[in-house]
Amino acid sequence: MGLNFEKIMVIMLIALFLLGPDRLPVYAKKLGELVRNLKRMADGAKDRLKDEMGPEFDEVDWRQLDPRQYDPRRIIRDALVEDEREAHAEARRARIAEASAKRSAAAAAVPPEGGVYFDEEAT
Numbered sequence: 001m002g003l004n005f006e007k008i009m010v011i012m013l014i015a016l017f018l019l020g021p022d023r024l025p026v027y028a029k030k031l032g033e034l035v036r037n038l039k040r041m042a043d044g045a046k047d048r049l050k051d052e053m054g055p056e057f058d059e060v061d062w063r064q065l066d067p068r069q070y071d072p073r074r075i076i077r078d079a080l081v082e083d084e085r086e087a088h089a090e091a092r093r094a095r096i097a098e099a100s101a102k103r104s105a106a107a108a109a110v111p112p113e114g115g116v117y118f119d120e121e122a123t
Contacts, residue, residue, distance in 0.1 A: 019027055050057045063069065 015027070016024055053060075
């Protein structure tokens with residue numbers, strides 16, 4: 001999908017026909033200056049971001065933020081897996097809370113030292 005040698009040659013050939021041999025060097029020079037200015041601007045933005053973020057800048061995984069890495073199928077799959085993990089975690093928390101409540105109820109149901117169980121509300 002990227003530019004290879006054959007594609008660059010086709011682009012140059014089309015530019016030669018459209019611009020002519022007299023204007024082609026001038027436009028090639030302007031294109032080179034444009035590319036250099038864009039690179040300088042990108043480097044300046046990167047340096048400014050690095051200054052503002054401080055040491056956290058080195059901790060960021062920039063490849064993960066690359067838009068070319070976004071695959072809608074993967075994003076949906078990850079979201080579904082994440083939802084499933086959250087559901088499992090919620091169920092586990094509910095089981096733990098239920099077990100804790102059962103232990104509390106069992107501890108409260110232990111008969112007194114005399115061994116006789118007495119319910120005050122029943123009398």
